[in-house]
Amino acid sequence: MPITVLFAAGPALWDDYRSALTAALRDAGLDAVLTQDAAPETVDYILFSPGGTIRDFTPFVRARAVLNLWAGVEKIVGNPTLTQPLCRMVDPAMTASMMEWVVGHVLRHHLGMDVHILGQDGHWRGDAPPPPLACERPVTVLGLGELGQAVARALSVLGFPVTGWSRTARAVPGLRCLSGPDGLSAALTGAQGVVLLLPDTPDTVNTLNAARLALLAPGAFVINPGRGPLIDDAALLAALDAGQVGHATLDVFRHEPLPPAHPFWHHPRVTVTPHIAASTRPGTASRVIAENIRRGEAGEPFLHLVDRGRGY
Ligand code: NAP
Numbered sequence: 001m002p003i004t005v006l007f008a009a010g011p012a013l014w015d016d017y018r019s020a021l022t023a024a025l026r027d028a029g030l031d032a033v034l035t036q037d038a039a040p041e042t043v044d045y046i047l048f049s050p051g052g053t054i055r056d057f058t059p060f061v062r063a064r065a066v067l068n069l070w071a072g073v074e075k076i077v078g079n080p081t082l083t084q085p086l087c088r089m090v091d092p093a094m095t096a097s098m099m100e101w102v103v104g105h106v107l108r109h110h111l112g113m114d115v116h117i118l119g120q121d122g123h124w125r126g127d128a129p130p131p132p133l134a135c136e137r138p139v140t141v142l143g144l145g146e147l148g149q150a151v152a153r154a155l156s157v158l159g160f161p162v163t164g165w166s167r168t169a170r171a172v173p174g175l176r177c178l179s180g181p182d183g184l185s186a187a188l189t190g191a192q193g194v195v196l197l198l199p200d201t202p203d204t205v206n207t208l209n210a211a212r213l214a215l216l217a218p219g220a221f222v223i224n225p226g227r228g229p230l231i232d233d234a235a236l237l238a239a240l241d242a243g244q245v246g247h248a249t250l251d252v253f254r255h256e257p258l259p260p261a262h263p264f265w266h267h268p269r270v271t272v273t274p275h276i277a278a279s280t281r282p283g284t285a286s287r288v289i290a291e292n293i294r295r296g297e298a299g300e301p302f303l304h305l306v307d308r309g310r311g312y
Contacts, residue, residue, distance in 0.1 A: 002031045003044040004060060005293065010068050010090045011036065011050035017069075020046075020282040024290035030297065045265065045293050046084070047092040050075040057081045064296045065136040067289050069280050071147070072227060073306050086306040087292055091284050095150045096277035102151045102195055103158070105271075109193065109221040110160075111138055132284075134159035138217075140187045142196035142207060144170045144177065145312075147278070153197060163187045167203075167310075188215040193223070199312035200227035210235035219246035225277035233264075240269050251277040 003179045007014060007023065014036055020200055040059035046056065049069040057066070058081045068076060073088050075250060098108045104177050108114070119125065137160055140154040144166040153292065156162045156174045163176040165187040169179045178187045184207070188194065194216060198204045208222065208231045218224075222245055233254065239245040249271040256275055264270045292302050 002033045002037050003293070003297065004042050005032050005034045005045045005047065006038050006043040006045050007034060007036050008052045009047050009049035009056045010053070012051060013049065013069070017047075017282045017286065020286040021289065024286035025293065026111035027287075028290040028294040030290065030293060032293070036259060037073050045296065047289060048076060049059045051181075055079070055081075057084065059156075060084070063301055065292065067292055069285060069289075069308075071278070071280075072199060073226065073312060077306055077308060077311050085226075085302055086308065087302050088312075089280055089285055090146050090286050090304045093278070093281050094278045097281075098153045099150045100223060101224060101251075102275040105223050106155060106195070106221075107140045107158075109223075109247055109249075110134065125252055135161065137192045138163065138190060139195065140165065140191040141189070141195045141197060142230075143199075144172060144175075145197070145199075145235055148195075151197060155195075160193075163285065164190065169213070184212070185215060188212050189275075190215075190217050192217045193218060193221045193244050196222075196224045196226040196230045197225050200229050202227035202312035204284065205229045205234075205309075206253060207233040208232065210238065211222040213239040213244060218244055220244075221246055222250075223247040224248070225251040228256070236265065237263055241265060245269075247271070249273070251275055 025034065041059050041061050046060060046066045047069060048062050048066050063084050065087055068084060068086065068088045071089050071094060073086065096110055110131065139155055140161045140163045141148050142165050144164040148164060149172055151176050152162045152164045164172060165178050165183055167177045167179060198207060213235055220253060236248055240248060246299050247269045251273045252275055258264060258272060264272055295302055
């Protein structure tokens with residue numbers, strides 16, 4: 001009897017995923033029916049995203065797992081009706097995408113590219129002093145998980161002295177690794193750039209607050225592709241106005257889409273991008289989903305299980 005895979009990630013994504021998922025399930029050797037609509041008690045696996053419609057998982061009595069199409073799980077992890085295992089998206093294509101996006105924005109600020117890209121005004125600015133080399137610009141990456149480690153390694157290969165910070169102690173070759181609350185102060189002190197790749201949990205809200213922004217080197221850049229609540233917005237705006245932060249590149253926000261009247265849109269030293277640092281790509285993500293369903297059917301442990309207690 002075929003297994004039933006419910007696509008509950010929202011109708012807007014159905015066209016993008018339908019053929020990729022069908023092919024991935026077939027290639028994984030699974031006899032599966034992929035559907036947007038099934039009686040809850042007949043569903044074996046639930047594919048979820050924050051745009052989906054399921055709020056109550058109680059009727060899905062047979063579901064063996066909920067597979068999140070996003071890396072972040074803050075919109076589902078606290079749902080008290082969810083008793084099934086929850087897996088999040090970890091996909092090499094997503095990791096590569098995040099690494100490329102962060103490296104691009106770090107190099108923009110490091111090299112001061114805006115001066116020449118925006119300043120095409122006939123004025124020859126050849127007498128400006130050269131920017132420091134990467135090896136002279138310490139950068140801190142908050143979060144040393146799948147994405148943070150990839151980003152930190154790439155920056156380290158470019159020559160930046162990279163400090164990484166995580167909840168538990170980590171050892172990553174080439175990086176200065178710190179952890180815990182004391183480690184956070186040390187990681188931020190004197191950093192000329194900071195990249196936030198933490199999950200949104202009760203413990204990470206306002207990780208970058210006024211006191212911690214004050215630890216950065218004056219004029220440091222802040223890059224946030226993690227989640228909006230990681231930064232105290234008002235403190236960031238104050239630090240920008242005071243020159244303590246030279247520029248903020250923000251991909252994620254407390255409220256998305258970012259409301260048109262939000263000061264971030266209008267601040268001359270803030271760059272807003274619309275949560276596109278590392279979008280889930282249906283082709284590769286479908287293969288991750290299919291592999292996890294294959295594992296579930298074979299009685300093997302799921303990949304990328306979320307720890308409900310930790311919240312990520
Ligand atoms: P991950 O593998 O779960 O890694 C999370 C990292 O954060 C780990 O190093 C973890 O520490 C650390 N951490 C968690 N809570 C902490 C705390 N209280 N104090 C210090 N460190 C803490 O996650 P990931 O795959 O790298 O993804 C990170 C986040 O990126 C996601 O949660 C999501 O919000 C965001 N994201 C954004 C986009 C986008 O397009 N903008 C795309 C994908 C993901 P340990 O190592 O000790 O566990």
